[in-house]
Amino acid sequence: MLSIGGCRIALDLPAWPAMVDQQFQISNATADLQIRTCAAADRYPLGQRLFQADQVWALWQHERIRSIVGQPPTHAEPLWVLQQTAVDTWWLSHDPSISAAEVLFDYPGLQLILIEWLSAHQGGLLHACGVVDAGQGLLLVGPPGVGKSTSARLWHSAGASILSDDRVIVRWQANHLWAYGTPWYSSAGLIAAQAAPVRAICYPSHGQTNQATSLSSAQALRHWLPEQFLPLWNPIALDQALELADYATSKVDQWHLAFVPESEVISYVRQLLG
Numbered sequence: 001m002l003s004i005g006g007c008r009i010a011l012d013l014p015a016w017p018a019m020v021d022q023q024f025q026i027s028n029a030t031a032d033l034q035i036r037t038c039a040a041a042d043r044y045p046l047g048q049r050l051f052q053a054d055q056v057w058a059l060w061q062h063e064r065i066r067s068i069v070g071q072p073p074t075h076a077e078p079l080w081v082l083q084q085t086a087v088d089t090w091w092l093s094h095d096p097s098i099s100a101a102e103v104l105f106d107y108p109g110l111q112l113i114l115i116e117w118l119s120a121h122q123g124g125l126l127h128a129c130g131v132v133d134a135g136q137g138l139l140l141v142g143p144p145g146v147g148k149s150t151s152a153r154l155w156h157s158a159g160a161s162i163l164s165d166d167r168v169i170v171r172w173q174a175n176h177l178w179a180y181g182t183p184w185y186s187s188a189g190l191i192a193a194q195a196a197p198v199r200a201i202c203y204p205s206h207g208q209t210n211q212a213t214s215l216s217s218a219q220a221l222r223h224w225l226p227e228q229f230l231p232l233w234n235p236i237a238l239d240q241a242l243e244l245a246d247y248a249t250s251k252v253d254q255w256h257l258a259f260v261p262e263s264e265v266i267s268y269v270r271q272l273l274g
Contacts, residue, residue, distance in 0.1 A: 007032050034088055038093050056108065057071075081094070111125060118169065130181060131162060132162075154262075163182070199273055205256070207258025
């Protein structure tokens with residue numbers, strides 16, 4: 001069984017443990033979601049296409065069965081299909097050229113399932129570096145190139161835990177925003193199956209000096225939303241995700257952080273946050 005962001009996922013598929021860091025693997029727990037495998041010949045009809053995400057995947061529906069379909073333009077048939085037959089149950093079929101574990105962890109299959117589940121549980125997936133320093137969480141949110149992986153290395157060298165340098169789960173729980181580690185990482189290769197209450201959210205950029213500027217919630221929201229993985233295909237889940245974004249940017253301190261990629265930025269931020 002797998003645990004990511006507080007979601008416990010039972011995986012009935014071969015060889016998946018080799019694809020995921022052991023710290024995200026658990027046993028003897030009640031599953032929130034189940035993912036099972038089936039042959040392509042046994043899957044339900046796809047029905048009507050409801051949503052197309054570039055050329056990576058599409059959402060289809062036939063009666064009560066929803067299907068997430070991965071079909072690159074180079075393939076005449078789907079490369080992989082995830083079909084939801086119950087609120088907590090998905091069936092995975094795939095082309096023999098890839099494994100079931102690859103669909104979930106190398107392709108966006110598992111992340112798409114999680115995004116919807118998290119929306120219903122006051123959570124979301126965020127393009128961010130998550131830091132846990134002295135028990136407090138710090139989020140460094142932004143697109144590629146702003147310094148998330150660089151920051152992860154600096155903070156890790158200073159003794160902090162890194163939840164991920166690329167994708168972090170956030171959840172609003174007991175009137176606090178919490179950050180959770182995920183198994184997905186970028187160039188720093190740093191992850192941790194930990195969680196911490198978020199003390200502050202920074203939107204980093206490379207600068208000539210270390211300089212933090214406080215942001216209003218409206219200013220922060222403009223930085224946050226492009227980095228939250230929004231369930232655009234599901235109006236109810238989208239409303240829930242936007243509510244989380246509003247909480248995150250209005251209830252937690254928000255900063256733009258221009259920084260020099262050297263160790264001095266760590267003491268600067270620690271002093272800033274008290």
